[in-house]
Amino acid sequence: MVLLLGYCGLIFLLSHQPSLPAPMLFLHQDKLIHATAYAVMAFLAWRVFLNTNQPRFMVALISIIFCSLYGVLDELHQSFIDGRDADVWDWLADTLGATIMVYLLHRFKYRIPAK
Structure with a gap:
């Protein structure tokens, strides 16, 4: 729980x-960053x-x-x-990233021992 809340705090900060100018490496790179960040959040939420x-x-x-609602609040x-x-x-990129991560965890029955 602490990791999830800390990660949410990091996203908030x-x-x-x-917004700072960033080098454009490819089209819509910000959407990939959003999806990746929320995939990590989804993994932590899953745990x-x-x-x-x-x-x-x-x-x-x-x-x-959880991740989708946090994304709405963040926007x-x-x-x-x-x-x-x-x-x-x-x-939508936030929600898609979370959905893909949760799908992979659910689909492959990722086994993490519960504490």
């Missing part, structure tokens, strides 16, 4: 910074929710919903930061 004695399908669903938060704005495509 990073998205609270004004937390595995300890709730819910069926694995519910763990998967709750993990995706809303960014709308108040100079040089940033809320972008539905960023939120």
Whole structure:
């Protein structure tokens, strides 16, 4: 739980910074960054929710919903930061990254011993 909350805090802090120019390596690289960041969050959420004695399908669903809702809140938060704005495509990339990670964890029955 501590890792998940710490990671959420890190995303909040990073998205609270004004947008800085970054080298463009390829088209839509920011969407890949969003998807990757939220895939990591989904992995951490999966680990937390595995300890709730819910069926694995519910763990998967709750993990995706958690990440997607956090993505919405993060985009809303960014709308108040100079040089940033809320972008539905960023939120979709967040949700897609989380969904892909949870699918892979659920599909391959990733076995992490519960604490």
